[in-house]
Amino acid sequence: MPALLELQQALRAQLLGEAPPPDEESALRLAIYRNTCLSTLVNALRLSFPAVQRLVGAEFFDASARAFIRRQPPASAWLNDYGGGFAGFLSGFVPAATLPYLADVARLEWTVNRALHAEDASGLDLARLALLAESARARVSFTAHPGLSLLRLEFPADAIWRAVLDQDAAAMAAIDLASGPVHLLIERDASGVQVRRLNVARWQFTARLCAGEPLYAALDDRADADISAWLAEHLSSGRFIAFDLRAPPTGATRE
Amino acid sequence: MSGDGHSAKHTGPIPAAAGIGLRFPHHEQVLQQQPAVAWFEVHAENYFGGGSVRRVLEQVRRDYPLSLHGVGLSLGSAEELDREHLRRIGELAHGIEPGLVSEHLSWSVVGGHYLADLLPLPMTDEALDVVCRHVEQTQAALKRRILIENPSTYLQFRHSTIPEWEFITAVAQRTGCGILCDVNNIYVSASNHGWDPQAYLDALPAAAVGEIHLAGHAVRTLDDGSVVRIDDHGARVAAEVWALYRQALRRFGATPTLIEWDTDIPAFDVLLDEAAQASALLRGVAPGHHACAA
Numbered sequence: 001m002p003a004l005l006e007l008q009q010a011l012r013a014q015l016l017g018e019a020p021p022p023d024e025e026s027a028l029r030l031a032i033y034r035n036t037c038l039s040t041l042v043n044a045l046r047l048s049f050p051a052v053q054r055l056v057g058a059e060f061f062d063a064s065a066r067a068f069i070r071r072q073p074p075a076s077a078w079l080n081d082y083g084g085g086f087a088g089f090l091s092g093f094v095p096a097a098t099l100p101y102l103a104d105v106a107r108l109e110w111t112v113n114r115a116l117h118a119e120d121a122s123g124l125d126l127a128r129l130a131l132l133a134e135s136a137r138a139r140v141s142f143t144a145h146p147g148l149s150l151l152r153l154e155f156p157a158d159a160i161w162r163a164v165l166d167q168d169a170a171a172m173a174a175i176d177l178a179s180g181p182v183h184l185l186i187e188r189d190a191s192g193v194q195v196r197r198l199n200v201a202r203w204q205f206t207a208r209l210c211a212g213e214p215l216y217a218a219l220d221d222r223a224d225a226d227i228s229a230w231l232a233e234h235l236s237s238g239r240f241i242a243f244d245l246r247a248p249p250t251g252a253t254r255e
Numbered sequence: 256m257s258g259d260g261h262s263a264k265h266t267g268p269i270p271a272a273a274g275i276g277l278r279f280p281h282h283e284q285v286l287q288q289q290p291a292v293a294w295f296e297v298h299a300e301n302y303f304g305g306g307s308v309r310r311v312l313e314q315v316r317r318d319y320p321l322s323l324h325g326v327g328l329s330l331g332s333a334e335e336l337d338r339e340h341l342r343r344i345g346e347l348a349h350g351i352e353p354g355l356v357s358e359h360l361s362w363s364v365v366g367g368h369y370l371a372d373l374l375p376l377p378m379t380d381e382a383l384d385v386v387c388r389h390v391e392q393t394q395a396a397l398k399r400r401i402l403i404e405n406p407s408t409y410l411q412f413r414h415s416t417i418p419e420w421e422f423i424t425a426v427a428q429r430t431g432c433g434i435l436c437d438v439n440n441i442y443v444s445a446s447n448h449g450w451d452p453q454a455y456l457d458a459l460p461a462a463a464v465g466e467i468h469l470a471g472h473a474v475r476t477l478d479d480g481s482v483v484r485i486d487d488h489g490a491r492v493a494a495e496v497w498a499l500y501r502q503a504l505r506r507f508g509a510t511p512t513l514i515e516w517d518t519d520i521p522a523f524d525v526l527l528d529e530a531a532q533a534s535a536l537l538r539g540v541a542p543g544h545h546a547c548a549a
Binding site: 075 | 414
């Protein structure tokens with residue numbers, strides 16, 4: 001008589017197709033469980049990657065999702081959080097090699113999905129920030145809202161994503177795949193998830209702030225009017241939920 | 256329920272009346288029309304995280320009694336419970352103060368991987384110890400009693416030694432948890448394994464039954480000619496299950512009863528109609544012992 005753990009490991013191997021079932025009768029009954037398991041997981045991926053599915057078609061999506069599920073089964077029962085490895089999987093999935101931008105679209109969709117389901121958090125206390133002495137302000141470092149992400153993608157995946165979901169053939173035809181990398185900010189606001197293209201300076205500044213670098217480091221030598229206005233927008237739109245004071249820079253300060 | 260009693264937040268228990276399992280396609284309609292439904296139940300895992308979906312749940316909670324039904328805690332896993340999963344359920348329960356919290360007599364996780372189905376347990380002393388330990392851990396973390404639902408199963412293990420009805424009764428007795436009696440599951444499993452569904456009902460401790468589930472199922476013939484009933488929650492409640500439900504009410508008294516539908520979800524009116532049928536059977540039944548203040 002197998003111990004419970006051995007039995008559960010054996011069933012897992014059979015459900016994920018890693019081992020053959022013990023006999024024919026068991027096979028037919030195990031297939032009921034395998035169908036539920038796989039269709040639930042494929043469906044979870046379908047909900048998170050609708051543009052990828054439109055790009056490759058339902059049948060191809062189903063096959064690639066099943067291959068991914070066998071490679072990386074979910075690590076938790078929170079299925080909205082399943083699929084973080086799908087873009088990386090697709091980038092190495094030989095049958096998808098004819099669509100070089102597919103993995104970038106998947107990266108964007110995953111980030112959109114994460115923004116959609118991120119924990120709620122309120123913006124930081126601007127009054128408290130305003131109380132800081134002028135000399136301390138450059139030492140502020142921020143904690144980003146859990147729904148905020150930055151992506152740099154080699155292909156114009158944002159344009160592809162919109163054109164595919166809107167089924168806009170004209171927009172799709174106008175996309176230049178060789179137009180160079182795009183720098184994106186993805187966030188959730190009151191009306192839903194927003195995907196915005198940023199210029200490189202704004203994107204890099206925001207990326208450094210999101211990584212927890214203090215203002216003096218993130219500003220570097222780009223303390224121009226545009227970046228100041230951009231910082232003000234970050235603060236007023238609640239993109240940061242907390243702040244901290246870091247040690248002053250060694251050597252000459254930039255304050 | 257036109258107007259009265261729907262303005263304030265419901266903090267009371269789930270009533271011994273017919274409720275409906277709330278699914279995404281009906282969110283808008285329920286928020287806008289506030290249909291006359293005694294209570295709703297949702298799958299906890301669909302409301303982890305924040306954003307608009309969580310706002311919907313909070314709004315529903317203001318208007319109706321709400322029950323939280325987990326599908327992913329995997330109480331029957333030989334390994335430890337996923338602490339992060341338990342924390343998320345606790346966080347959700349803290350936020351929406353549900354009238355009931357329930358989970359399943361099954362397992363879904365092994366080696367840290369979630370297999371996305373309610374998988375069958377061998378009915379052994381070892382499995383009983385595992386389930387009891389995990390129910391106790393869950394009740395301690397949530398600081399409340401939970402209900403455990405009997406599963407629908409398509410296979411049995413040759414080395415099982417305990418009838419399922421004795422197993423779930425033992426879990427309730429040892430941990431103090433309640434039982435969520437899924438009448439459709441009893442019918443499905445009894446058909447699949449040649450059990451007597453009435454005897455299953457009779458064997459359950461009536462005082463521990465805090466909720467009843469009703470759903471539709473499918474009948475399929477396998478390649479070897481055997482007929483299997485599959486609990487797909489994709490149809491109206493079968494006539495035989497309504498008959499068994501009458502027996503359940505006779506035995507347990509009036510008990511909160513949920514209509515579930517998860518495959519090919521129909522118009523909300525169909526669910527209202529199913530709930531009305533359950534209400535008709537609930538009327539005139541004396542109150543049960545159900546421990547809804549769990």
